Amino acid sequence: MSLTPEAYALHLLQTLQCGGMAVASDGRPADRLWAESGAMWLTGHADADPRACPAPLAAVAQGAWLALCALTGGRLNPAALDAHKLLGERAAIAGYSRQGRQSAGAACQLYDCADGVLALNLARDDDRDLLPAWLEEDVTDESLADLLQQRPLSLLLERGRLLGLAVAAVAAPETCTAWFGAKRYAEPVVPRKRVPLVIDLSSLWAGPLCGQLLAQAGARVIKVESEQRPDGARQGPTDFFDLMNDGKECLSLPLHTAAGKAQLRTLILQADIVIEASRPRALEQMGIVAAELLQQKPGLVWLSLSGYGRAEPQRDWIAYGDDAGVAAGLSWLVGGDRGDPVFCGDAIADPLTGLHAALLGWHDWQRGGGRLLELSLQQVVSFSIAAGSADITGAYDVVPPQARPVLARAAALGADNPRLLQEFLP
Numbered sequence: 001m002s003l004t005p006e007a008y009a010l011h012l013l014q015t016l017q018c019g020g021m022a023v024a025s026d027g028r029p030a031d032r033l034w035a036e037s038g039a040m041w042l043t044g045h046a047d048a049d050p051r052a053c054p055a056p057l058a059a060v061a062q063g064a065w066l067a068l069c070a071l072t073g074g075r076l077n078p079a080a081l082d083a084h085k086l087l088g089e090r091a092a093i094a095g096y097s098r099q100g101r102q103s104a105g106a107a108c109q110l111y112d113c114a115d116g117v118l119a120l121n122l123a124r125d126d127d128r129d130l131l132p133a134w135l136e137e138d139v140t141d142e143s144l145a146d147l148l149q150q151r152p153l154s155l156l157l158e159r160g161r162l163l164g165l166a167v168a169a170v171a172a173p174e175t176c177t178a179w180f181g182a183k184r185y186a187e188p189v190v191p192r193k194r195v196p197l198v199i200d201l202s203s204l205w206a207g208p209l210c211g212q213l214l215a216q217a218g219a220r221v222i223k224v225e226s227e228q229r230p231d232g233a234r235q236g237p238t239d240f241f242d243l244m245n246d247g248k249e250c251l252s253l254p255l256h257t258a259a260g261k262a263q264l265r266t267l268i269l270q271a272d273i274v275i276e277a278s279r280p281r282a283l284e285q286m287g288i289v290a291a292e293l294l295q296q297k298p299g300l301v302w303l304s305l306s307g308y309g310r311a312e313p314q315r316d317w318i319a320y321g322d323d324a325g326v327a328a329g330l331s332w333l334v335g336g337d338r339g340d341p342v343f344c345g346d347a348i349a350d351p352l353t354g355l356h357a358a359l360l361g362w363h364d365w366q367r368g369g370g371r372l373l374e375l376s377l378q379q380v381v382s383f384s385i386a387a388g389s390a391d392i393t394g395a396y397d398v399v400p401p402q403a404r405p406v407l408a409r410a411a412a413l414g415a416d417n418p419r420l421l422q423e424f425l426p
Contacts, residue, residue, distance in 0.1 A: 002031055005084075007062040020231065023067060042346050051335065060387055083355060088345070089240070103343045112145070116168060120167055120323075127130065161313075176386045181310075189370070203233060223248040255286065269296060305376075310374050322346075325381055330385070
């Protein structure tokens with residue numbers, strides 16, 4: 001039987017020890033939601049029909065939203081958001097389409113290698129500069145595919161990860177029974193009598209979506225960016241950035257200086273929830289150590305979003321939404337098992353992780369905080385795959401991606417600096 005959003009919402013709440021909580025009724029089957037989400041329209045070759053996915057990803061997205069609505073006790077209206085359509089929202093705004101072995105956003109590509117298929121995501125401007133060191137010879141766009149065909153998959157993964165490239169292997173999904181990890185550093189502080197103050201240090205998609213959903217639930221969210229390196233999504237489609245960040249106050253700090261790092265630490269110690277999506281060492285090199293701050297600030301909730309988690313050696317592996325989906329098994333599910341792997345949706349690990357992170361952050365804040373919570377893009381997708389099935393019937397019309405209307409513009413970089421500096425960092 002195809003998974004429904006209601007069933008997944010109840011399952012998620014049980015994993016949070018909230019069994020018995022009522023959720024809004026939604027019995028739509030996963031295959032119908034997949035066809036409506038825009039993600040199916042983005043899956044497959046450009047000159048062929050869109051592909052179904054046997055994993056219930058769209059039902060998972062909608063179910064995570066229903067669980068968040070239930071947990072926030074009426075602060076959110078379940079009917080106010082078609083969360084399954086978040087899977088195609090960026091593509092709708094950017095005008096992306098399905099491209100088979102190239103991701104919808106064009107940065108990630110599937111390549112044949114000597115003994116398998118590799119996903120390589122060249123998302124950053126300087127990623128191409130790493131290719132000669134990775135392959136130990138000069139590389140051009142024309143020679144890259146041939147060079148990869150000559151090399152074993154395991155070596156490409158090992159060297160790529162050491163160099164900081166986002167790489168993943170097309171492989172079958174593995175069993176996954178948990179969608180997050182948690183470690184307690186302080187005793188919980190309850191009850192909570194006000195909405196939380198959220199410091200959002202994240203960028204791009206998963207973390208900002210988490211922060212935006214928390215803002216919808218009534219949280220006060222401050223988006224903190226580096227003066228020198230602001231959120232890269234500011235350079236992308238304006239409407240998408242606005243949808244991820246409207247309702248947030250915006251603070252920019254000189255994080256390349258000792259003074260700016262000290263200001264960030266002071267701000268965090270006044271927060272209730274921190275959202276960050278960096279490799280752990282990036283913040284640690286700035287003197288921002290989650291374990292220390294959790295011990296210093298009673299009741300703090302620390303949401304750590306990453307590609308593969310905080311354990312060694314995965315804590316240093318780079319990942320983005322497309323290659324993380326490949327790593328979890330999506331390209332295998334939508335064609336790799338038949339020798340024709342393609343990308344599944346558009347960076348689909350990002351919206352799935354953002355939805356789950358918002359639920360987890362709000363839940364832990366309600367329970368008193370004091371924990372470091374880690375969600376990895378790869379693990380959230382793996383858990384979503386394992387949650388159930390989507391009957392592939394082909395009975396529903398495939399809908400192109402759709403985006404929500406932009407109702408408010410996000411604040412400019414540092415727009416709220418004068419007021420926030422006076423309030424929190426006098």
